[in-house]
Amino acid sequence: MKKHIIFFDGDCHMCNQTILFIMNHDPTVTFCFASLQSSLGEKLRTNHIIPQQYNSIVLFQNELIYTKSTAMLRIVKELTGPVKYAYVFIIVPKRIRDKVYDLRS
Numbered sequence: 001m002k003k004h005i006i007f008f009d010g011d012c013h014m015c016n017q018t019i020l021f022i023m024n025h026d027p028t029v030t031f032c033f034a035s036l037q038s039s040l041g042e043k044l045r046t047n048h049i050i051p052q053q054y055n056s057i058v059l060f061q062n063e064l065i066y067t068k069s070t071a072m073l074r075i076v077k078e079l080t081g082p083v084k085y086a087y088v089f090i091i092v093p094k095r096i097r098d099k100v101y102d103l104r105s
Contacts, residue, residue: 003032006075007044007058010035014104015057025079056101069097 006022008015019033034040036054044050048065050058059071066074070090077087089097 004030004059004061004078005032005034005040006071007034007036007041007060009055009057010037012055015055018057022075022079025081025083027080030078031075069101070094072101073097 006019008019010016022031023033036042036045036050036058044058044060044065045054050065050067054067056068057071057075059066059074061074073087073090076083078084
């Protein structure tokens, strides 16, 4: 099984709580984690033009980058429990999903 990397803001309490939630619902260990402030995170920022002030979760999956609501929905799709059914919201246009996502911060 191919692993996917979730990059997160290591200084963000909400991001850290989200990572703990993901870890608790990922029994097959599909995801690896790295802080956006780490050397791997800095490499990702440089190679994929992610702003330095970016404070959201970034998913690196199958050589593609996903951010904000798309990243979260693609992540929950792989988790166990009822949370995986949130993926149905992928049908909502990205600009609307991202506005809702941004309300969390």
